[in-house]
Amino acid sequence: QFNVSAKNFTMGEGENELAVDLTLSQAQAQITKRFLFTRGSNLIKVKYIIKNDADQPWQASLVGSIKRDSYNPSPTQMFAMNPFIGAATSTNEKNYYKLTFNDIEGHTFTHEKEGGWLALVQHYFLTAWIPPQNSKNAFNFQ
Numbered sequence: 001q002f003n004v005s006a007k008n009f010t011m012g013e014g015e016n017e018l019a020v021d022l023t024l025s026q027a028q029a030q031i032t033k034r035f036l037f038t039r040g041s042n043l044i045k046v047k048y049i050i051k052n053d054a055d056q057p058w059q060a061s062l063v064g065s066i067k068r069d070s071y072n073p074s075p076t077q078m079f080a081m082n083p084f085i086g087a088a089t090s091t092n093e094k095n096y097y098k099l100t101f102n103d104i105e106g107h108t109f110t111h112e113k114e115g116g117w118l119a120l121v122q123h124y125f126l127t128a129w130i131p132p133q134n135s136k137n138a139f140n141f142q
Contacts, residue, residue: 001024002022002023002024002033003022003023003024004020004021004022004023005021011037011039015039016038016039016040017036017037017038017039018036018037019034019035019036019037020034020035020037021033021034021035022034022035027054028052028053028054028058029050029051029052029053029054029058030050030051030053031048031049031050032048032049032050032051033046033047033048034046034047034048034049048062062131064129064131066118066119066120066127066128066129068120068122072085083122083123084098084121085100085101085121085122085123086098086099086100086101086103086120086121087099087100087101087103087104087109087118087119087120087121087141088118088119088120088121089111089116089117089118089119089139089141090113090115090116090117091111091113091116092111092113098121099141104141104142107142108140108141108142109140109141109142110138110139110140110141111138111139112136112137112138112139113136113137113139114133114134114135114136114137115131115132115133115134115135115137116131116133116137116139117129117130117131118139118141
């Protein structure tokens with residue numbers, strides 16, 4: 001649904017940040033979803049810029065999704081490490097709460113928290129949504 005101005009983007013020599021804008025016209029609103037890449041960092045910031053051309057206030061909620069296939073890389077050696085693979089989040093009770101894929105298979109784990117985060121973890125890799133820390137957020141795992 002979003003449009004982009006080019007197929008390829010390159011951070012130029014001497015530049016430390018690259019902004020990639022995806023745009024969408026919806027009713028009388030122009031929505032820009034901006035991805036900000038910073039040299040030397042794996043963090044990708046996502047920012048929404050809304051231009052409302054209507055006479056009425058425009059209202060929306062952010063819904064983010066992280067999807068993963070069911071592949072489980074098992075160690076091939078008898079004494080190899082077996083690192084955690086699954087979901088993780090911060091709850092009101094725990095700052096780091098782990099959920100295995102078996103914990104959420106066929107079930108939904110839901111909680112609300114001011115600030116917080118949710119992630120999928122696989123050995124050395126992490127993919128996470130970290131919403132604004134000054135807002136109440138609803139997290140769902142399924």
